[in-house]
Amino acid sequence: MPPEEIARETTTKGRLMAEQTPSEGLQLRSLVRADQVLEVFLETVAVPEPGPGEVLVRVEAAPVNPSDLGLLFGGADLAAAVVTGSGERPVLTAPIPDAAMRALAGRTGTPMPAGNEGAGTVVAAGPSAEAQALLGKTVAVAGGAMYSQYRLVNAVACLQLPDGTPAIDGASSFVNPMTVLGMVETMRMEGHTALVHTAAASNLGQMLNRLCVEEQIPLVNIVRKQADEELLRSAGATYVCNSAAPEFAGDLTAALRETGATLAFDAIGGGKLASQILTCMEAAASAASAGYSRYGSAVHKQVYIYGSLDRGPTELARSYGMAWGVGGWLLTPFLQKIGPAEVARLRSRVAAGLATTFASSYAGQMSLAGALQPAAVAQYGRMATGSKYVIVPTLR
C-alpha cells in the first residue's frame, strides 16, 4: 500500500471510531474526607482526545486485585458501609478508624481514581504509527485508573492481546502474571533454587504453581484449608502444607529439606507465619549440616512479604540464627530494577500464556455502579480463595 493510502485509511478509521465515542464517561473515585469518612463514588469525566502516541481504550474488564483494595477503601470499616445516591450513581461511605486515618494523611481531600490494570478495545488513536497500529485492537493496560469507562494511555504501555482474545481474558495480564514471574526471577537473582508461597491457593498462587510445574522449580505451597490443599494437588503441586494442621511444622520442615527452599513469598504479612517458615528453614538447614554454631546455620533464609491479608503486626521469634531477612517486596521497584528490555520479554511471555499458565478466573462480574454495592464489596473485599471479581465498565 502506498503511503498516502495508509494515511487516508488510518484517518478514516480514527474518525470513524472517534464518532462512536461519547464526550463523557464514568470513573470510579475514592476520597478520604477530613472528617474521617471514606467516600467511593462515580465521577463524570471528559473523554479526552488522544495526543500523538496516545490511544483511547474503552475499558471492558478490570479486575479487583488485593493490591487495589488499599487504594479503594483505605482501611475504612466496610462492615459499617452505607450506600446513598441513585442506583446508577451510588455513593458508598464508611467510617475510617483512627489508626488507618494516620496513614492516609497524604491523600486526604483528593479524590483518587483506582484500578491497577484492565483490558479493552482501542477506540481512538493519535497520529503516530504505534498508536494507529492499535486501533480496533484488544489491549491490556496497567496504567492505574482502570475503573473507568474510557482510559487514555500511551500506545507503548499497551500489551496487544493475541487476535481473538476477549478483553476479559487479558484483564489480569499484568499484576498477577508479572508478580509470579518476578518471584521466580528474584529467586534466581538472589541465588535460591526453590520457593515457598503462602496463601498458595489464591489466583496468584495457582498461577505460580502452574509456572513452577512448567519450569520444574520446587515449590512449597502453604494453605490453610483442606480444600485448597486438594485444589493445588489436583493442579500438579508436589508440596502442599496446611498451616492449620497439627503436623504443620514437621510437614513444612520435611518439604524444605527435600526442596532446599530458602526463599518465601508471603501474602499474609501479619502474625507468626513468616517466623515459622524461617524456623523450619533453619531446622532443615541444621539437619543438613554437622556441628553446633550458637549463631545458627550460615544458610541465608529470606521471607518477602508482598501482601497483607493479615494487617496485624508480624511477629518474629528470631529462633533461626543470624542469617535471615524479612522485607517488603513490591512489583514496581522490581520491574525498575530489571529494566525495560527484561520487562518487555516477560510481558510477551505473559501474552503467549494468557489462556494457559497466566489464565485468571473470576467468581463474578459487576458494573462500576455494582462495585459500590455493600453486598458486592463484602464479596470481593474478603480476598478469599475463589473470590476474585472483575469490574466490567461497559455493563449498566
Add this chain to the structure above:
Amino acid sequence: MPPEEIARETTTKGRLMAEQTPSEGLQLRSLVRADQVLEVFLETVAVPEPGPGEVLVRVEAAPVNPSDLGLLFGGADLAAAVVTGSGERPVLTAPIPDAAMRALAGRTGTPMPAGNEGAGTVVAAGPSAEAQALLGKTVAVAGGAMYSQYRLVNAVACLQLPDGTPAIDGASSFVNPMTVLGMVETMRMEGHTALVHTAAASNLGQMLNRLCVEEQIPLVNIVRKQADEELLRSAGATYVCNSAAPEFAGDLTAALRETGATLAFDAIGGGKLASQILTCMEAAASAASAGYSRYGSAVHKQVYIYGSLDRGPTELARSYGMAWGVGGWLLTPFLQKIGPAEVARLRSRVAAGLATTFASSYAGQMSLAGALQPAAVAQYGRMATGSKYVIVPTLR
C-alpha cells in the same frame, strides 16, 4: 645478623620460653547436659607444643562480650544458679528452661570452650618465621576458647599490638572494633550515608560514636536513660534520642530527617523498637517527598539486628510501605564477604587506634574461677551500659 645467629637466638629464646610454660592449664568449659542442666566448670587441659606456624599465647585478658554469653550460659536460668566444688575449681550449675533447651540440641553432651577474643603474651612459637617473629610479643587473638590459661593459635591469626601496649588494652581488639567498622562499611556498601544505633551507650556504641565523629558520619544514637544521653553528648554525639521519653517518635523523626539515615543497627532485637525506627524513617522520607503512594515511599529502609538484649519476639507493625527490610547481621559472614585483604586493612586500623577510637573500658576484672561466682555472673550477665567485665586467667 647472619642467618645462623638468628636461628640460634630464636631456638634459645623458644626453649627459654617453653621452659617457663607448664604442661597443663585451666580452660573454662560450658556443658549442656541432657537432663536440662547447664554446667560451667574449669577443665585441666594439656598445654600443647606449637607446630610449624603456630604460637602459644599465655592469655592475660579476655573480655565477656554479649556475644559470649549465649555460648557460656545457653539461655539457662541464672537466677537459679548454684555453685559447688572448691574455690579454685568451682562448678556453676543452672536449670535450662524447655524453650531454650530446644535450641541447644546441637551441643548437648559436648563440653564447649568459650571466649571469642583476648590478648596475651606469645610464650612459645613454632619454627616458622612468622611464628618466631611473635615470640615474647603481646598479641590479640580472636580464635574462640580464650577463657583459657594458654591458647595455641596460628601466627597469622594474631594481631601484634604496638610495643608497650598492655594485654588488657588489646583484649577487645576484635569483636567490638571490627563490628563498628563493619557497620560503617555495610552502610557504604549498601548505599546509605548515615546510621542509627540502639543501645548506643554500650562499649560498642561509644566506640561507634567516636568512629562516626572522626569520620563525620551522621549517627543517630538511641538510648533508654538520661544518663546515657549525657554520656554520649559529652563524647561529641550530635543526635541522641531517648526511647523512654514521650517525645521519642518526634525526636527520632526529626533526627532522621536531618541526617537522612535509612540504615539502623539494633542490639536489642525484641519488642517494637526496630519497627518504630522504620516507622520514623518512613515519616522522614514521606515528609521529604511530595504526593501520596499507597505503597509508601520508594526509599529503602533497613534495620539489621546484631544483638538480642531483649530475647522476646520482634514485632513489626509494617506501617512503612513496602521498601523495608529487617534481618540478622553477624560479623563473621560480613568479614568473609569483604575478604582477607580488606579484613587485614581494618585490623591494622584497629591496632593503630587501640588507645583512642577503639579503646574499651571495663567495670572489673576476674579470674577464671571468679567468673563462675553467681555474684559475678549477675554483674556481667546483665549486659547493661558500663558493666563490661574482663577475665584475667593469670589471676588466682
